[in-house]
Amino acid sequence: xxxxxxxxxxxxxxxxxxxxxxxxxxxxxxxxxxxxxxxxxxxxxxxxxxxxxxxxxxxxxxxxxxxxxxxxxxxxxxxxxxxxxxxxxxxxxxxxxxxxxxxxxxxxxx
Numbered sequence: 001x002x003x004x005x006x007x008x009x010x011x012x013x014x015x016x017x018x019x020x021x022x023x024x025x026x027x028x029x030x031x032x033x034x035x036x037x038x039x040x041x042x043x044x045x046x047x048x049x050x051x052x053x054x055x056x057x058x059x060x061x062x063x064x065x066x067x068x069x070x071x072x073x074x075x076x077x078x079x080x081x082x083x084x085x086x087x088x089x090x091x092x093x094x095x096x097x098x099x100x101x102x103x104x105x106x107x108x109x110x
Contacts (some may be wrong), residue, residue: 003073003093006057008054010050015104017042035108039079039082051080052091052104070096 003009015073019025021042032051040048058078066072072094090110093102 001043001061002058003061003075003102004095005100005102009053009056009093009104011052011104012096013045016045016048020048021045026078033037038087043078047082052107055079055089055091056093056102070099072105073102
């Protein structure tokens with residue numbers, strides 16, 4: 001199964017700039033170092049956003065759970081990176097109750 005409505009996936013810029021690529025963010029847990037090592041930068045946050053959406057459209061959903069806020073999906077597979085090494089990454093998406101487009105929650109090495 002593919003992520004529902006993946007072609008409409010929303011990746012908020014602040015999720016990349018202030019979370020995934022910000023080593024000073026206490027919730028980052030080393031994600032900034034991991035993704036920066038593959039060539040992602042804050043200055044080119046849109047490249048990171050496009051790579052996340054592409055992975056969500058290409059790879060299959062490998063986990064799903066529903067709660068009061070909506071349905072959360074995990075997608076694991078290669079992530080296209082600026083340096084071409086393309087690591088295996090798990091991304092987390094949520095379709096909020098009443099919404100149709102998945103929104104990006106998190107990403108981490110798989």
